[in-house]
Amino acid sequence: MTHINLAKVSCYPNLFIVSFVESSSSGLAIIMTGLLTLRFYSWYKSSRNTVILAYGLAAATLSAELKRHLLKILLLTSESIQTEDGECGGYVQKFSSSSLVS
Numbered sequence: 001m002t003h004i005n006l007a008k009v010s011c012y013p014n015l016f017i018v019s020f021v022e023s024s025s026s027g028l029a030i031i032m033t034g035l036l037t038l039r040f041y042s043w044y045k046s047s048r049n050t051v052i053l054a055y056g057l058a059a060a061t062l063s064a065e066l067k068r069h070l071l072k073i074l075l076l077t078s079e080s081i082q083t084e085d086g087e088c089g090g091y092v093q094k095f096s097s098s099s100l101v102s
Contacts, residue, residue: 019077026070033063 040056 015077019073022073023070026066026073030063030066030070033059033066037063 037056037059044052
């Protein structure tokens with residue numbers, strides 16, 4: 001069973017690019033679901049339909065989960081930069097070759 005050390009494969013620039021792309025896409029998704037939540041809420045106020053309320057609550061829940069995901073990305077990125085593991089430093093995770101195939 002072979003192990004791949006990701007710290008040797010990717011160094012800091014790649015970590016910054018990945019965290020920037022994930023943060024910006026999560027931020028955009030938070031804004032969009034937040035606006036969708038407001039739209040559903042204003043639609044619910046005018047029609048008082050419980051299905052619309054359920055969709056609004058689902059959009060609000062999705063927005064909250066996206067915020068949690070964004071914070072998790074930012075915390076993992078800052079922790080991985082502070083640890084000095086591997087040749088380049090950064091996030092080190094070992095995968096077995098069988099887990100990469102499935």
